[in-house]
Structures are given as C-alpha cells and as structure tokens.
Amino acid sequence: MEKDRAAELALTKAQLSAAKEEVARLSSEIDGLQGLKAKLKERGERITQLVAELQKVKEEFAEKEKSWLALEEKLANKVASTYGVGFEAALEQVRLLCPTADVSAADARKIIHDGRLVEE
Secondary structure, three states, X not given: OHHHHHHHHHHHHHHHXXXXXXXXXXXXXXXXXXXXXXXXXXXXXXXXXXXXXXXXXXXXXXXXXXXXXXXXXXXXXXXXXXXXHHHHHHHHHHHHHOOOOOOOOOOOOEEEEOOEEEEO
C-alpha cells in the first residue's frame, strides 16, 4: 500500500512538474502574443493615420485640380480672345493695304482648302 502511495505521489509530482512547465510555456506564449497585439495596435493606428493623410492629399489634389481647370479655361478664353483680336488686326491691315478687297467672308474659324475658304 505504501508503494502504491509512493508511486501515486511520484506520478502526481511528475504531473505537477509537467503542468508547471506547460504554465511557463503558455505564459511565455502569452507574453509573445501580447507583444504582437501591441505591434498590431501600433500598425492599426499608423494605418488610420495614413488613411487620414491620404484623404487630405486627395482633397488637396481635388482643390488644386479645380483651380488648374479654372486657370486652363481662363487661359483658353484669353488665347481665343487674343487670336480674335489678332485676326481682326490682320483684316484691318488688308483693308488698309488693299482697300478694294472684300474681306466680308473672312472668318477666323475657316481655313483654305483647295483654293476655297471652308469650315475647319
């Protein structure tokens, strides 16, 4: 009977030792997982920050694009106006140099094709 108790006690001690080792291993694993959790939290915060920065850049881009498009339209209108003024100045020169010339059909939007004045 004493041998049975001694064997049972030895088995219990072995199980206790194994359980302590398992607890130590699991504790170490928990520490590692908590470290990973902290890193993931940091990365999540960084991703949130980057998403906010990206949104800001998108908004700035949209604003600048709008500004550039407005400037492009303004410049296109100015170029068209300047072209029209230049065309009229050229017609005035023709009228001065050749007063009998009929320039009534002249149009800045027309081109000469096969010796005829046609729409572009």
